[in-house]
Amino acid sequence: MVEVSILPQVRDFMNRLNGQFINGKTVVSQQDEVITITNPATDEVIAHVATATSGDIDYAVDSAHRAFHGGWANVSPAQRGLLLNRLADLMIAHREELAQIETLTSGKLITLSRAFEVDYAVSFLRYYAGWTTRIEGKTVALSLPSANGEKYTGLTLREPLGVVAGIVPWNFSIMIAVWKFGSALACGCTAVIKPSEVTPLTMLRVAELVIEAGIPPGVLNVVNGPGQQVGHALTTHPKIAKVTFTGGMETGAIIGTAALQSGFKRVTLELGGKNAAGFLPDVSPEKTVEGIIEAGFLNSGQVCASAERYYVHRSLINNVAEQLGKRLATLTPGDPMDDESRFGPLANRSHFNKVIGYFTRARDQNLTFIHGGGAFDLPGCYIQPTAVLARSENDELMRQEVFGPVASLLAYDSVDELVTLMNDSPYGLAASLWTNNLSQALRLIPRVEAGTVWVNMHNYIDPAMPFGGTKGSGIGREFGSAFIDHFTEIKSVIMRY
Template sequence: MSATLFSEDLKTNIKKAERMLIGGEWVDSATAETIAVEDPATGAVVASVPAGDARDVDRAVDAARTAFRGRWSRLTPQERGLLLWRLADLIEERAQELAELESLDAGMPIGEARYVDVAFSIDILRYYAGWPTKITGDTIPVSFPTNFGGPYHAYTLREPLGVVGCIVPWNLPLMMAVKKIAPALAAGNTVVVKPAEQTPLSIALLGELVLEAGFPDGVFNYVTGYGETVGAALVEHPDVNKISFTGSGSTGKTIIKASTGNLKRVSLELGGKSPNIIFADADLGKAIPSAALAIFACQGESCVAGSRLYAHRSVFQDVVDGLVEAAESIQLGRGLEATSQMGALISAEHRDRVIGFIDLARSEGAEILTGGTVWGENGYFVEPTVLTNVRPDSRVLREEIFGPVLTIVPFDTEDEVLELANDTHYGLGAAVWTRDLGRAHRMARAIESGQVWINCYQTVDAALPFGGYKQSGWGRETCKESLDEYLELKTVVVGL
């Protein structure tokens, strides 16, 4: 491993992940087992983190419950908001260190880690830092029954749920964790965070910054381990009041079933197979590079990747040529190298899965215009890949690949492409490129998706609701509406 890339700060921060944070203390796991964390760009093991079990989850939940009933509950809303803002400041001060951890751990280019993952995490925290003082109830006039006493004074309270389990995926791990903990803490809950076993490194540094910011002990806890042990124990725990999960649809369904023991709240941000639609009148100078970014950013390991591109037949070849050129211009390399534009996939297993989809498409007669193979001798790279002539029933067109694989399909009419766009059990993201204002709004209304972008793709903001229709999940993240996922509504009626 190159010494110029493996800085002293990076070594120090990796070391932090060798222990877990429970009740404000850095502790060892109840087991002696560890999980090897790889650099996906090289396949080299860069860290060993504790393989926790249900006993560690019990300790973390107990600490979170104690904090929830203790000092944390006595802080004013303004004090909670100031702590969140202070955490954002500390992340900003350590942004480069966090970006290095994310790049090393998840394989993404350092620029994406710094100016997307870390930067948006800061923005989310500052957004939610303003909300604790604005979580209010209502006064409600009582009209019925008029013949049973009264008058009455009725009002509502919005109260925190208690302990929230945050299960974080391996893509953009810092941002995905912050999207869960920020509204949970703003609402007055405490959290137990379970990072993905592939990408735990940045969450350890986040835990250190939580302590430095001054949060009471036990408000933020994190336990490393496998999904079938730590994740399952967190979901099934009777003292966990809510689970916030981001990941695959199959795991999401398992979580729903496992959460029924105490009927805990569940919010799910699951997969996507997002349509990106380019009409004949679109500005191709903007649409084509945006379509490339929509699928090849983050190695395609994004739930809202624009993996299904539909181009009007009159501009189909121009769009295809532009996307092939864009794909072939991307420089692959280790994420920590400043010149890299696309990094490695998360693991050998996932690389092989992505290649398996490409091989399947090839066997079905799809045309691979560029890419389609493993890149390099080390690590888990897959070339940016563009496919055409894909069968309508092909798994490549219907299932989430979660890699740098783009299918391009021609269409002739608005009705036709709308049917194609909605022919999926996902509904997370979609985009429409057109200069026709009426068509843009018609399509936005008709597409079955949690968010629709017009003449742009994946524009995000902490104030914008993020979530999906159909099997893309339950609930929303970011935005003011997400706070409802972390609050109970209580009605109080007083006879006067």
């Protein structure tokens, strides 16, 4: 056991009343609504954050709007990249502080908070910084002939959209926020970020580092509160040019509709999924079990790209189920602030109750639990790592996104049936194929309906690779060069001479 000592600066940050970060300063308005922050590993109240008022929201958007047309507009692309890299340097310098704040509020293992919320986030930030000087238009050879000897020249410009509202979920509160504001700022936009009300603290600390990095006040602002209140106000605000959201499909539909109806705002929606992993018969039961653990149990299953549906050939499924049960029994719960812990709690009590509800209904439907199916007898939101043998593709656990450490296994008989089952979902974010036959994999990849298809791996993302979903898993792409299309507008220029 190697329990981490909480840093004094972390205690000081948690003990103060936080609120919003607007125009380079902390803002706490005089009002009664306060968000109570609870440590999901202990159920102890650890902090309070004031909810943004309508005046706070207007102030944040107005500050971002002024910065877009003022200070940030006058910063050169090369300087934008330098400032983003300075922020990345500061995040590394404050790595342990940020990781501890994240772990205390989300229950994420401290090792994951360091690796994903800081190290991965920094890698994405540096990637975006590298694009600032490579956003460009092109010259165009015009098609129509001259009428009286005149000539024409055509060119296109890439121009930033304006103020971007980023609505961030609770599972990766720094990393996903960086995906949104890093891409926006790289393109010359400014941003207002709304973290989840469950995990609002880490972005407030990052926003302070933004000012320390030399990024002008107003370029990045943070407002806190419930999605129905604060998120809706941002989505419908007349000075917001774009909304980028990561979260559930139903909420995404509401946000997308509201954005369209309030001025045809641009949207990027990454809406999670009920992701599938298909294991071909040539994969051994041992490797299948390791693949299931990799695909579904990172961060206690609270990853939007994680697999929840697992398809195993009928000749192997009983062997796989037996070995998987034994493997899951080794995933014992631990204190997220312990360096040696390997399995932590869910991020909040509301989500904990939702997952327990899935287990109750699965038992009512007489599904077979391979392992788990309940909570650990501990304080906090600790769910047992769980695996279920599904009866058919219509079982609730095969249709609804659980977003927890739950694997549902279903047998298949042929490769064509496997593809049909993997595609039988309203979602299409990610999928993985597991096989020793490269030819088979290459033939199957085009048939799988998902924005990302991994082969013999799962949950690997890289800033150079576009990420986003098909079908109900969203609209648009993040990362790669694709993000530029979603944070800039093309302007066509035609000149006659």
